[in-house]
Amino acid sequence: MPHHASPRPRPRACDRPAVTMAVTADSLVTADFRPRERRRASRGRPPGPYRRLLSVPGARAFTAGNLVARLPQGMFSVSAVVMISGTRGSYALAGAVVASGLAVTTVVAPLLARLVDRHGQARVAVPATLITVLGALALVLCVRQGAPDWTLFAAQIATAATPNTGGMARARWNHLLRGDPAALHTANSFEQAADELCYMLGPVVAAFLCTAFFPEAGTLVAAALLMTGILLFTAQRATEPPARPGASAGKAPLRAPGIPPLLAVCLATGAVFGALEVVTIAFADARGHRAAAGAVLALQAGGSCVAGLLFGALKPAGPAASRLAWCVAAMTALMALPLLAAAGTGSLPLLAGALLLAGMATAPTMVTTMTLVQQRTPEGRLNEGMTLAVTGLLGGIACGSAAGGWTVEHVSPTAGYGIPVTAAAVALLLALAAAARSRTPRPSAPGSSAPAP
DSSP states (O other): OOOOOOOOOOOOGGGSOSEEEEEOSSOEEEEEOSOHHHHHHHTTOOOOHHHHHHTSTTHHHHHHHHHHHHGGGGTHHHHHHHHHHHHHOOHHHHHHHHHHHHHHHHHHHHHHHHHHHHHOHHHHHHHHHHHHHHHHHHHHHHHHHTOOHHHHHHHHHHGGGOOOHHHHHHHHHHHHTTTOHHHHHHHHHHHHHHHHHHHHHHHHHHHHHHHHTOTTHHHHHHHHHHHHHHHHHHTOGGGSOOOOTTGGGSOOGGGSTTHHHHHHHHHHHHHHHHHHHHHHHHHHHHTTOGGGHHHHHHHHHHHHHHHHHHHHHSOOOSOHHHHHHHHHHHHHHHHHHHHHHHHHTOOHHHHHHHHHHHGGGHHHHHHHHHHHHHHHSOTTOHHHHHHHHHHHHHHHHHHHHHHHHHHHHHTOHHHHTHHHHHHHHHHHHHHHHHHHHHHSOOOOOTTOOOOOO
């Protein structure tokens, strides 16, 4: 039998030289076979803060599900208004139905968040979302079948069971990034930018669906997205914070030191948002461009989204309470721009640019506020603490909307832009008082640690 030489082993990729040089006719050619990551590291370019954030194991999976679940929160109200006003011919009825759900949410949301802390996100969020979806479907059915008006209120109230998806995502980041304040600052900025993006896109998507297809399309799509997103989000059990069954026996977040002043700041900040929305719609309508009001408001949300991402890329400096005062001071100053634009020229494009700039101070304010809420909320009750902050914002939005609407109707749309400036100034006074109080040393009991700044 003839002897066959054994084949020469092929060189493995790891055996190849990292850099190969070859000589051509009159040139020396160099080829770099190192992976891109190694070449990037060799150039001294570490990954950015958001890339590092999303490289945390499990972060991309739960973030994707949370974004899908969060988009409908900007769709439900607009969809309900378009659906009810289009079939019943009454904006007053549509507004009252939406307001009833918002009012009940301010009561139900903190209780629901307390259950999330005690029993875990998956065990509470999924059944709560199912109740919300059933309420949305009931609202569609009642509108479609011409049911009495009171049934619309009953169905809308059921949607108050919507879980605070943004709060649950922040709780996961707090669990995963414990002990890394810089990374947690980036995570809070990312979540605030996601909030702004969803509240910017949600109304646009809802209005398109309701007008391009049929009035109920926005509500149906929002319900499907919410259920799908919550199922995807809660399926990521590896990143879920552990349940704390005994956490509710401790001090409530509402009684924790430093939390009530933060809720007051949230209330005043929410009034800024609520007044801006109503007054801008009235201002555009007075100039015959009501259809452009949504795009103008989207610019304000877009400015906040960009500012939130830029703010998250910076390293926080100084105590968070002092940073909050500076952020609110910037918001107060920038909120004067829409008032000057409206009173000076009355130009809608100029007003849009002023709102874009004014929105750049809102995200840093909210990011810093949520950071302080996380620091001061008692252990094991983080969802409840953050939901209280969101509830304060909702209450402020309702107050700002009412004040802005009254001013528009009894004075003028231009004068209405004085309401956001006033609300921001009130928030600044509250933030300064809270910062001064946090700098005042408080005697601590023996063996206890001082609260976080």
